[in-house]
Amino acid sequence: MIVIQAKLIFLNQEDKQRALDLMRRWSSCMRFAYKRLLEGYDRKTLKRDLQGMFDLNSRYVDDAIMKARSTLESARELGNNPKKVIFGGRDLFKKLQKHHINGKAYERLKIRWQEKRKGNLYSRGDKSKKGNLNTRIEIKENGTFLRINVGERKYVYAKIEAGYKKNKRREELLQEITKSDIPYSVELKLKNGSIYAYFAVEEEYPEIKITKEKGVIGIDINAYPDNISWAEVDEEGNLTSYGSIPMPELASGSKEKREYYRWQYAHEIIKIAKEKGKAIVIEKLDIKDKGKKGDFSGRKSRRIRHSFSYKSLLSKIKTLAKREGIEVIEVDPSYTSIIGMLKYAPQYMITKDTAAAYVIARRGLGKEEKIPDNYMKFLNALTVEELEELKEHVKKTVRNKKLKKKHLKEIKKAIEFLQSLESEPGRVLKPLGGTSFSTHDFWRVLKAAVVIPLSPEKVPRDFSVLKELLIQGKWGDP
Structure with missing residues (x-):
């Protein structure tokens, strides 16, 4: 999924108010749909009733129901009570309830909460409509614009400005998306009085050609020292080669600089996999897992939070591998370091990090580790x-x-x-x-x-x- 963020500049205040009114009605529709889904209403009944209730067309209502359903499913998956979901943010809502906050500070919090609660709009792309029917990107002589459907045959236009400072590359990407007629989704959000658009395009990946048939390469990313350890194994799980990639640039520097180097390191891993002709095995980590105590006390969770963006680097490796047709296997990371240091580090005279990568690779092939x-x-x-x-x-x-x-x-x-x-x-x-x-x-x-x-x-x-x-x-x- 490619996501491009941009700020919308409206031609006049009247057009902006019409867009804000649309966002308010859509947000109310989504919240109403959520309550009805909790009560067991089906999509068809909701879609028929909500159009007239909130003065929205069929597509907007359908997208609101879809968002409501995804919010409901997400709450259930996380083990939260769906009836206690607070639209606008629970943290902001709790701050508003505190009696010691008043005056201008209270008003600022209230505005932030209302923007998150009422300032939303989501519109899915449609391949048959060559992009997006309700929120369409249009290229004009004086720039790139977003055409927003605010009613039956009624539209407002907003100029797309890619970020606070104009970014030509982002604008070029949006123009390429428009010319190619591929479907794209648009999400509008109200922040500090301004409306921002998030354009999302789903990538089409080639067929997987490099699989684990000839073996795999296990990847272990270490917070200290900052490096990627990798181990290559054959189809039987035997160690054939190994190495490491130091990552000193991730220890400091700006956010943009670290992000750039994460992509560079991910490219190096993909290059190794392509040269070896083998699939990649990585640890399956989920920061949502708070550990047994619920306080992120797990060693892996601490390593993610207190060092570089571990999950971000793994995500980039997965994305690049998909683009190159390389299979990526995710495995349970439990005890890979301990098994590696006790069993394979002394056996092959390798570091414990390389040994952990070896265990990860073997686990990707389904091999079990017996105690010597x-x-x-x-x-x-x-x-x-x-x-x-x-x-x-x-x-x-x-x-x-x-x-x-x-x-x-x-x-x-x-x-x-x-x-x-x-x-x-x-x-x-x-x-x-x-x-x-x-x-x-x-x-x-x-x-x-x-x-x-x-x-x-x-x-x-x-x-x-x-x-x-x-x-x-x-x-x-x-």
Whole structure:
């Protein structure tokens, strides 16, 4: 989806008022349709009744019903009560209810809330009508204009100015859209007394030609240090090559500069995929997921919010891949870093970031990660005394003030696990056998029991020390 924002400049104040009246009626129609949909009304009945009620044509009413339905479905998907949706914004509405806000500050808030509540209009494109019938872009000698249908055979015109400062490239894009007769949607919004238009065009992508048939390339984007780690695997999931792309430009600079470089880095990933002839596997992240506590406490969520726009970069990779006919596979990111650092970083002598990219690639092929036998043998070989000593060491680590908070939960899980082992003398453990832990919990426990005692203050970047334990099963050296 390509979206172009522009400011509308009306030829006279009367035309602007007619457009504002249309937006007010359409917004009221959409809110009314939302209430009726909650009561179980169907689209056909609503469409027939709303046209006369709000003096809107059939297309405007249909678009209002569509927007109302999407708002309703979105509320249900997010687990919110659809009956408590507040048009105009819940945050602004709550601020208006506060008694300590009055005078000019209150009036400014009220105007902002009313603009968001009443200053909207949405008009879908139509391929059969060569663009958009209700809100059509027209090219004239003195510029590019938006023709808005405000009633039966009644139109107002507004000059399209692409942003606060005139942007010729955006205006050229709008003219190209008009000349090509492709459908485009237009959304009008009222902000600070001005009307802005958002033109949206859906791209037509070529057929997918590069698939996972010959293997994939896994992508792991890291906030610290800023880099993209990638790992190439064949169709069996074997590591064939790997590398990283540093991204120092994303650590600072203006918003426009960082956006430019995100596109450049996305192009580099696509170039690698095209050269290798392999699909791309990325982590499926959703910032709407607030974590178990609902406070965005998850490690991935913090990484998204406190570093560069992680999701934006992944979105650009997906967009460019679609344009090039490259398959993009999204996978669950859970524990990819832990599995990578414990299993593949020491095995292939690679960084934990590259190892995480390798796990992501294998997950894209549907490969499962089994816990190495020597890790299980290591835990089985521990005596009760050694388990007690290890548990005390872990408890001591918990009391270490220099320890990062994100490790505490893992360490406490490890203590719980070690206590369960102590109660089973003569046990023979299998992965998860006789325990209440999930596979992912086991990896987390293993990290706490093996990695953190080696480096309690921070996670090391070199895991070669684990190679003898993982490959040869050697342990016992203090």
